[in-house]
Amino acid sequence: MIGSINYYRNMNDDSFSFFWKGIIVKRNRPKFKQIIDAAVVVIAENGYHQAQVSKIAKQAGVADGTIYLYFKNKEDILISLFQEKMGTFVETIETELKQVKTASDKLLVLIQQHFAQLSEDTHLAIVTQLELRQSNKELRIKINDVLKGYLDLMEKIIQEGITEGEFSEELDKKLARQMIFGTIDETVTTWVMNEQKYNLNQLAKPIHHMMARACGSQIFEKKV
Amino acid sequence: MIGSINYYRNMNDDSFSFFWKGIIVKRNRPKFKQIIDAAVVVIAENGYHQAQVSKIAKQAGVADGTIYLYFKNKEDILISLFQEKMGTFVETIETELKQVKTASDKLLVLIQQHFAQLSEDTHLAIVTQLELRQSNKELRIKINDVLKGYLDLMEKIIQEGITEGEFSEELDKKLARQMIFGTIDETVTTWVMNEQKYNLNQLAKPIHHMMARACGSQIFEKKV
Amino acid sequence: MIGSINYYRNMNDDSFSFFWKGIIVKRNRPKFKQIIDAAVVVIAENGYHQAQVSKIAKQAGVADGTIYLYFKNKEDILISLFQEKMGTFVETIETELKQVKTASDKLLVLIQQHFAQLSEDTHLAIVTQLELRQSNKELRIKINDVLKGYLDLMEKIIQEGITEGEFSEELDKKLARQMIFGTIDETVTTWVMNEQKYNLNQLAKPIHHMMARACGSQIFEKKV
Amino acid sequence: MIGSINYYRNMNDDSFSFFWKGIIVKRNRPKFKQIIDAAVVVIAENGYHQAQVSKIAKQAGVADGTIYLYFKNKEDILISLFQEKMGTFVETIETELKQVKTASDKLLVLIQQHFAQLSEDTHLAIVTQLELRQSNKELRIKINDVLKGYLDLMEKIIQEGITEGEFSEELDKKLARQMIFGTIDETVTTWVMNEQKYNLNQLAKPIHHMMARACGSQIFEKKV
DNA sequence: CATGAATGAGATTTCATTCAT
């Protein structure tokens, strides 16, 4: 996915169709990001079903019709939103991961970064945890495509842990990834639904503790 | 919640208000369940936003207006659906749990039962994992109220495991519950989104394995 | 109209069809009046558009279906209501008029009685002045038929006044009747819309004063 | 009220809120009046309850949705209709009144203009006398607010008559106004219900005669 | 490039009336 997220931004390939070039150019224009940021605010503050195109346009300071110069339709705004934000999100995590060695530590950094980034942008947290899930099945499948890069990253860490002997060799990679993502996701959702009353970041360590143990890491076990 | 789910069914108390009696009577009439079952089918096959009241009525074999003799409005159908199904769901799990001793085993039975029940009723699985999440925030809050009973049950098992020395005494109950529910939920959702291609039930054991280890259970650790 | 209002009640004529006899018999049964009185209360308290048949049935203490044993349809309730109440209303005024000699005095008694009867039954006042006017054109035409007897009574008094030399011989009977009814009606409506805050009865004399002068009566003119 | 009716049309005041400016701009666009005129025709020809928004839109030559760019909801069409038409109605009468001196003559002109304007626009007459009265209480209260300006105008004339010694000094202003409006209104309603068979305009003089006498004007009294 | 007025399809809910018991 990381590829797919960075797709448009890194692209220099002349062989792409004129159509896509048009879109690529648009993605670099200031109004593109302006509209996406407006969408995040409007959805977070009004909820998914009350986030009309006209509201997003007003928040972005453009006319309704202008939206359609940058996005194919409303769904495209939401997918692009997810791509943009998720792209940055995963990029940041990947950068941080480079400074870490063991799989267990990478897991910790991933969880910490996940929490940190959503803690810092509660609008985005509300949108991704609550509002965007109200979209229809079709859109959620597309969102899952975007998410796939992040899930792959998790699976890579797990594989590394198994290979390096940190994690149990019987571990089912796919299930472990579903556990890690499911746990992180449920934790953030609960935090958002509780109106961010408590500090999300301090949950990273105990959650990492559970995840590592679940993966068969022995580092937390009491030495006799 | 378990109480609240069983609320109407077990009630014999004459002191309840006329209003509630009216509703209770309706809940016990055959058409009530008939409409709910129709709603599950229609939502699963058409998607949340394409599940018009008229479709549900037709599927249930009643007139559109009849729906409104049993339900306040469309949202009420969905809440009642969740209450009825979740009620049976949790009741079944509770019954099975009575035959089990240790917290770890209870966790296994819970996961197995969770998977078994949704495996057996894929319509219901689709509705709870994908479609009902498209409902608006207000409805989701009501659904969460119903869910709370299930989450409490999980927490009770965790507490028991800690008390009995099966689970680590440092375990954060609330986080552990979020992990268990998040993991199970993500697993089922992935399975539904993959169109139930594989056997969900056989995932119960490996997932239980991870959960138990995450909780600090030693039963899976290799004896040296 | 007075005839038409008393129509059913005074009827002994064997030549009427079986159908009508059925209705006549019904009109004398207690539930007939019971339902009409319920309708007055329900309409006054809930408004015309919130006066559902089921509400009237509940207020009358009968089943919905029972209404249709006594009335052809909902409109028939309202027409019957108007006939019953208007019949009594006009009968009472006619009785009082018998004790009065001059046209001017008859006018005064009519106005006084009109006000007195509506003052005493504010439910009825609300229904006739505000709520029943929301009915559709067709029903209002039928109501006007019932009203006709009352209007005829007014015209008779005016004619008498002209014949006896009390009123101007140039007076247009029909217009004078429209003035009298229009004035009384507007006065009562204003009173009802002001939530019966003031005493309606004490308006009878000044209004009569104006009506009599308008008719050319000299009795109030200052003697030089 | 006269002010309130002219409110939007005369306004040049920059200090008004953005919201109201939006509405004012809409009120001056051609489609606003186009829709109102369509509403008058549709309501007159189909009756209040058969005047669906889609019929009004079709008659106005716009899409259903366009209605909602100019009116908050269906009720708002009706209120605006009444405001627009009543505004013009009262303005016209006020203009004509400027050329008249005595209160009695003003009363005559008022009645003549009232009849003339409704005679010339029978659609409007049907709507105001019959159809709009079927609206619910809430709407009728709003209509009454609009009407208030007209009633105030009547009261002003009456007051003038009293002050100038034309009318009896014992005259109750409020009752006199209720008489005048009630009489005019009843006359027009009767005329409309008789399907405008006769000439309404020629009733102005005899009605004025009665009204003036009722107010104590001596001008019609035979000089001995 | 940008605008924003106009479009029009589509669904929930109410309630008078019926009719089997």
Next chain:
DNA sequence: AATGAATGAAATCTCATTCAT
């Protein structure tokens, strides 16, 4: 005679998208 559960037709309003300017 009385019941009351069931019926089903019908209409307002929203909002994503377009296109003339």
